[in-house]
Amino acid sequence: QDILSKNNRCATINRNYFRGRNIFCLNLLSSPGSGKTTLLIETIKALNNEFSVSVIEGDQQTSFDAERIRKTGVKAVQINTGKGCHLSARKIGRAIDELKPAPDSLLFIENVGNLVCPAAFDLGESCKVVVLSVTEGADKPLKYPDIFHAADLMILNKIDLLPYVDFDVERCFEYARRVNPDIQTLQLSATKGDGMNSWLNWIRQHRKTT
Amino acid sequence: QDILSKNNRCATINRNYFRGRNIFCLNLLSSPGSGKTTLLIETIKALNNEFSVSVIEGDQQTSFDAERIRKTGVKAVQINTGKGCHLSARKIGRAIDELKPAPDSLLFIENVGNLVCPAAFDLGESCKVVVLSVTEGADKPLKYPDIFHAADLMILNKIDLLPYVDFDVERCFEYARRVNPDIQTLQLSATKGDGMNSWLNWIRQHRKTT
Numbered sequence: 001q002d003i004l005s006k007n008n009r010c011a012t013i014n015r016n017y018f019r020g021r022n023i024f025c026l027n028l029l030s031s032p033g034s035g036k037t038t039l040l041i042e043t044i045k046a047l048n049n050e051f052s053v054s055v056i057e058g059d060q061q062t063s064f065d066a067e068r069i070r071k072t073g074v075k076a077v078q079i080n081t082g083k084g085c086h087l088s089a090r091k092i093g094r095a096i097d098e099l100k101p102a103p104d105s106l107l108f109i110e111n112v113g114n115l116v117c118p119a120a121f122d123l124g125e126s127c128k129v130v131v132l133s134v135t136e137g138a139d140k141p142l143k144y145p146d147i148f149h150a151a152d153l154m155i156l157n158k159i160d161l162l163p164y165v166d167f168d169v170e171r172c173f174e175y176a177r178r179v180n181p182d183i184q185t186l187q188l189s190a191t192k193g194d195g196m197n198s199w200l201n202w203i204r205q206h207r208k209t210t
Numbered sequence: 211q212d213i214l215s216k217n218n219r220c221a222t223i224n225r226n227y228f229r230g231r232n233i234f235c236l237n238l239l240s241s242p243g244s245g246k247t248t249l250l251i252e253t254i255k256a257l258n259n260e261f262s263v264s265v266i267e268g269d270q271q272t273s274f275d276a277e278r279i280r281k282t283g284v285k286a287v288q289i290n291t292g293k294g295c296h297l298s299a300r301k302i303g304r305a306i307d308e309l310k311p312a313p314d315s316l317l318f319i320e321n322v323g324n325l326v327c328p329a330a331f332d333l334g335e336s337c338k339v340v341v342l343s344v345t346e347g348a349d350k351p352l353k354y355p356d357i358f359h360a361a362d363l364m365i366l367n368k369i370d371l372l373p374y375v376d377f378d379v380e381r382c383f384e385y386a387r388r389v390n391p392d393i394q395t396l397q398l399s400a401t402k403g404d405g406m407n408s409w410l411n412w413i414r415q416h417r418k419t420t
């Protein structure tokens with residue numbers, strides 16, 4: 001319990017930093033390979049003229065994801081967690097010092113691919129967004145409930161693969177609402193572009209109201 | 211560190227239990243939704259007349275997976291880990307008491323869907339098998355190296371979806387061998403059946419030699 005209370009103190013410092021500079025910070029969560037980085041790249045391409053965007057990447061090893069993000073032209077810092085299975089608010093605090101995100105900007109944190117532990121660690125973000133891909137099965141919200149309970153928005157990704165998998169979209173969203181009645185839901189394909197507009201509008205809208 | 215040494219003492223007890231009864235125990239690891247349960251169901255259907263099979267299921271919540279396994283006619287015990295992100299040897303020890311797997315049998319442990327933490331916890335198994343699906347991306351062995359380093363076998367699943375995703379099979383296997391030069395690799399489709407024979411033969415062969 002001591003780890004969480006230390007983490008929450010750092011999270012409060014981060015949140016005050018973001019609020020003081022009007023930075024809208026999103027914490028992206030998912031299983032490994034659900035499409036977080038692909039979604040971020042397409043999001044940056046669509047919003048880059050509208051907002052200043054920067055990204056903090058979290059992975060056990062490699063800086064592949066930060067390198068993919070930097071190719072879009074925006075700043076990205078890579079955190080390697082080693083044996084660690086989630087990002088902590090302390091690590092984010094240090095990354096913010098390095099990244100120096102602009103005031104009034106969008107900051108995306110791509111967490112380590114893990115549907116369990118990141119749910120418990122507040123990073124100081126404005127909202128948590130959980131990404132689930134249709135290839136993982138519709139039962140995940142009930143089997144891995146904590147992260148769907150902690151999320152403000154659930155994005156169902158890879159809907160271009162729906163013709164090839166056995167996946168019931170409405171049932172999956174119903175499961176998510178069973179775990180978290182307030183969760184909002186969107187469906188899209190990060191590679192094909194379907195549904196991206198509803199995600200971009202969600203960002204525009206929540207940036208103002210959060 | 212104390213957690214791991216306590217776990218390892220329980221793992222040794224489990225391993226002696228298995229050895230004493232000639233039980234071949236496999237610990238299946240993957241991201242959420244890579245296809246562990248689907249693979250187990252198809253494996254049981256193929257081997258059920260040859261061996262006695264039983265299964266220990268690990269999930270944060272629900273007993274969906276144990277119920278799916280029981281529909282094949284074999285015994286299954288469900289462990290719910292709650293906030294826990296991996297199975298421990300102690301939990302397996304208790305499940306063995308409940309399950310009472312037959313001598314000379316096959317015992318599958320389906321771990322919690324998580325490519326990070328389960329790598330560090332010895333359950334007393336004969337071998338660790340990591341399942342990766344083609345929809346997750348070929349970079350996973352380098353980004354989540356510990357679990358590929360710990361595994362004896364890597365199964366690439368959902369190869370029926372290769373035509374619809376950008377995935378280089380040889381590169382992925384090369385990445386896995388970079389992290390673990392001794393890892394063996396197989397590719398299959400648990401739903402379509404392609405490649406299942408090489409997996410069944412791997413089981414038959416390793417059961418004798420391990």
Ligand SMILES: Nc1nc2c(ncn2[C@@H]2O[C@H](COP(=O)(O)OP(=O)(O)OP(=O)(O)O)[C@@H](O)[C@H]2O)c(=O)[nH]1
Nearest residue numbers: 032033034035036037038113158189190191346347
């Ligand atoms: N068909 C399809 N593939 C997608 C989509 N989005 C991502 N992918 C593919 O899914 C794989 C993983 O994508 P990434 O963006 O690397 O996933 P990630 O969540 O960032 O993965 P980690 O950071 O390793 O946890 C890649 O092969 C992508 O091309 C999509 O909408 N449709």
Ligand SMILES: Nc1nc2c(ncn2[C@@H]2O[C@H](COP(=O)(O)OP(=O)(O)OP(=O)(O)O)[C@@H](O)[C@H]2O)c(=O)[nH]1
Nearest residue numbers: 136137242243244245246247248323368399400401
């Ligand atoms: N196309 C295709 N889909 C598959 C294959 N194997 C599994 N699936 C699908 O993948 C989804 C997840 O399968 P599961 O077997 O539940 O995966 P799991 O690894 O047991 O998931 P968790 O226990 O929740 O971590 C389901 O929709 C399956 O139908 C395959 O070889 N090809």
Ligand SMILES: [Mg+2]
Nearest residue numbers: 036037065110
């Ligand atoms: Mg990524």
Ligand SMILES: [Mg+2]
Nearest residue numbers: 246247275320
């Ligand atoms: Mg399963």
Ligand SMILES: [Zn+2]
Nearest residue numbers: 085117295327
């Ligand atoms: Zn963890």
Ligand SMILES: [Zn+2]
Nearest residue numbers: 085295296327
């Ligand atoms: Zn863990």
